[in-house]
Amino acid sequence: MAAYLSMGEAHRRIGDYLSRVTNSISSSDGAALSSLLAVSSAPASPLSDALAAFPDFPRLAGDRFPHLADLLVPLLRAIHSHSIQRFADAYSSFEKAASAFLQEFRNWETPWAMEAMHTVALEIRLLAEKADRELATTGKNPDKLQAAGSFLMKVFGALAVKGPKRIGALYVTCQLFKIYFRLGTVNLCRSVIRSIETARNFDFEDFPVKDKVTYMYYTGRLEVFNENFLVADQKLTYALMHCNPQSESNLRKILKFLIPVKLSIGVLPKRTLLEKYNLLEYADVVTSLKRGDLRLLRQALDRHEDQFLKSGVYLVLEKLELQVYQRLVKKIHIIQRLKEPAKAHQIKLDVVVKALKWLEIDMDVDEVECIMACLIYKNLIKGYFAHKSKVLVLSKQDPFPRLNGKPV
Amino acid sequence: MAEPAKPEVTEEAKMDLLEDDDEFEEFEIDQEWDDKEEGNEALQQWEDDWDDDDVNDDFSQQLRSELESNASKN
Numbered sequence: 428m429a430a431y432l433s434m435g436e437a438h439r440r441i442g443d444y445l446s447r448v449t450n451s452i453s454s455s456d457g458a459a460l461s462s463l464l465a466v467s468s469a470p471a472s473p474l475s476d477a478l479a480a481f482p483d484f485p486r487l488a489g490d491r492f493p494h495l496a497d498l499l500v501p502l503l504r505a506i507h508s509h510s511i512q513r514f515a516d517a518y519s520s521f522e523k524a525a526s527a528f529l530q531e532f533r534n535w536e537t538p539w540a541m542e543a544m545h546t547v548a549l550e551i552r553l554l555a556e557k558a559d560r561e562l563a564t565t566g567k568n569p570d571k572l573q574a575a576g577s578f579l580m581k582v583f584g585a586l587a588v589k590g591p592k593r594i595g596a597l598y599v600t601c602q603l604f605k606i607y608f609r610l611g612t613v614n615l616c617r618s619v620i621r622s623i624e625t626a627r628n629f630d631f632e633d634f635p636v637k638d639k640v641t642y643m644y645y646t647g648r649l650e651v652f653n654e655n656f657l658v659a660d661q662k663l664t665y666a667l668m669h670c671n672p673q674s675e676s677n678l679r680k681i682l683k684f685l686i687p688v689k690l691s692i693g694v695l696p697k698r699t700l701l702e703k704y705n706l707l708e709y710a711d712v713v714t715s716l717k718r719g720d721l722r723l724l725r726q727a728l729d730r731h732e733d734q735f736l737k738s739g740v741y742l743v744l745e746k747l748e749l750q751v752y753q754r755l756v757k758k759i760h761i762i763q764r765l766k767e768p769a770k771a772h773q774i775k776l777d778v779v780v781k782a783l784k785w786l787e788i789d790m791d792v793d794e795v796e797c798i799m800a801c802l803i804y805k806n807l808i809k810g811y812f813a814h815k816s817k818v819l820v821l822s823k824q825d826p827f828p829r830l831n832g833k834p835v
Numbered sequence: 836m837a838e839p840a841k842p843e844v845t846e847e848a849k850m851d852l853l854e855d856d857d858e859f860e861e862f863e864i865d866q867e868w869d870d871k872e873e874g875n876e877a878l879q880q881w882e883d884d885w886d887d888d889d890v891n892d893d894f895s896q897q898l899r900s901e902l903e904s905n906a907s908k909n
Contacts, residue, residue: 549861605855605858605859608855608858609855609858636867636868636870637862637866640862641859641862644859645859648857664878667875667877667878668875668878669870670875671862671866671868672868672875676860677859677860677862678875678877680857680860683857684857693883693886694882694883695881695882695885696881697880697882700877700880700881704877717885718892718894718895719894720894737856738856738857754886757886758890758895758898759898759902761890761895762890762895762899762902765899766903778902781901781902782898782901785898827886831883832883
């Protein structure tokens with residue numbers, strides 16, 4: 428590729444790129460600067476050919492624009508390394524350019540360069556991911572994504588201050604979430620969340636909607652992990668409500684977590700929702716709740732175990748078992764009522780044991796008693812035990828209270 | 836001669852750690868949409884009053900005959 432390009436032409440192209448960067452800065456053109464900094468999205472540009480043909484490009488940049496050399500020289504190196512697919516090198520150079528850019532950004536009083544700052548934040552994460560993949564395949568320590576996280580904390584610090592730049596802080600927060608979730612260091616989310624949520628001089632609603640949706644998706648997932656289902660419901664419902672309706676894949680991701688949360692508070696998704704967003708792994712779980720079919724719940728958890736574990740919703744779904752028991756006992760109660768209304772509120776534990784045996788679940792009377800005690804304790808059943816006669820006596824009033832949007 | 840098993844599997848496993856299927860997709864930097872108050876139609880696709888007294892479904896019918904057949908044996 429380099430052979431087709433004369434030195435003069437290469438020189439001209441590099442000079443042209445540098446002028447465009449410096450012009451966009453001197454004219455405060457954030458959109459133009461932003462697109463010039465998108466290193467990874469212009470893989471086979473005329474510029475990368477020129478950089479390959481003119482290896483002395485660092486000096487060219489340094490001589491022409493000495494006051495911006497700290498930004499421009501590593502930026503060109505990053506573009507060059509990325510185009511020849513040396514991603515770890517590209518990352519290291521880009522991080523240098525990004526630091527120089529952040530330095531400039533701090534000194535600009537208005538937020539005109541916010542879009543460019545966001546592009547830098549996105550690019551550094553994407554480059555770090557590519558670099559880590561490269562490092563992992565060559566047996567080296569993949570530590571670039573972590574480094575990108577440290578850099579983005581500095582960016583966050585520059586934005587999460589009083590003043591007009593604060594509006595850009597949530598975007599960077601979301602980039603940090605993506606890094607922390609990928610690295611499995613979600614506890615690091617806490618300090619940025621605190622900074623976002625305790626700000627007295629900035630209303631959360633004033634952030635851009637795309638950032639609010641992303642933020643609510645990730646903080647909602649954190650609440651799922653912490654088993655705060657009510658807060659998780661609020662956050663994920665917010666994300667669902669405000670997400671771009673065209674963005675099917677993001678809607679699906681929100682629902683993937685919102686569905687187990689809703690199930691845990693006794694609200695079921697309609698079949699049409701599961702079909703539309705291809706979330707049929709939840710179909711049998713929903714059916715098991717409707718029927719009181721413990722066997723089906725266990726089968727569904729078994730069948731999709733890997734998937735549920737990977738997303739971190741397995742434990743949430745496993746806890747639905749109590750609701751399924753409640754439903755089963757309720758069914759037994761209704762069936763008894765049809766046959767012998769006078770005795771319907773007395774459920775012999777033997778009968779429950781038989782129902783479970785039919786569902787291929789082996790449990791003795793003592794184990795069943797234990798589970799019924801748990802259902803009473805959790806207010807899923809109102810009633811008491813006649814321990815000696817091994818009978819569960821149901822309350823005549825509302826023996827099976829609904830969750831009504833409360834967690835078990 | 837049989838080649839020894841290549842360590843590809845472990846490399847793939849390592850790569851897998853760097854994947855996140857649940858990562859939220861980037862909205863374009865200048866992407867905007869009509870953020871309606873009533874929200875997405877997905878918000879309407881839920882039921883909270885499903886817990887009825889109906890026992891005419893297949894599962895309940897089978898449960899019923901199971902319990903009754905056992906009862907008659909006792």
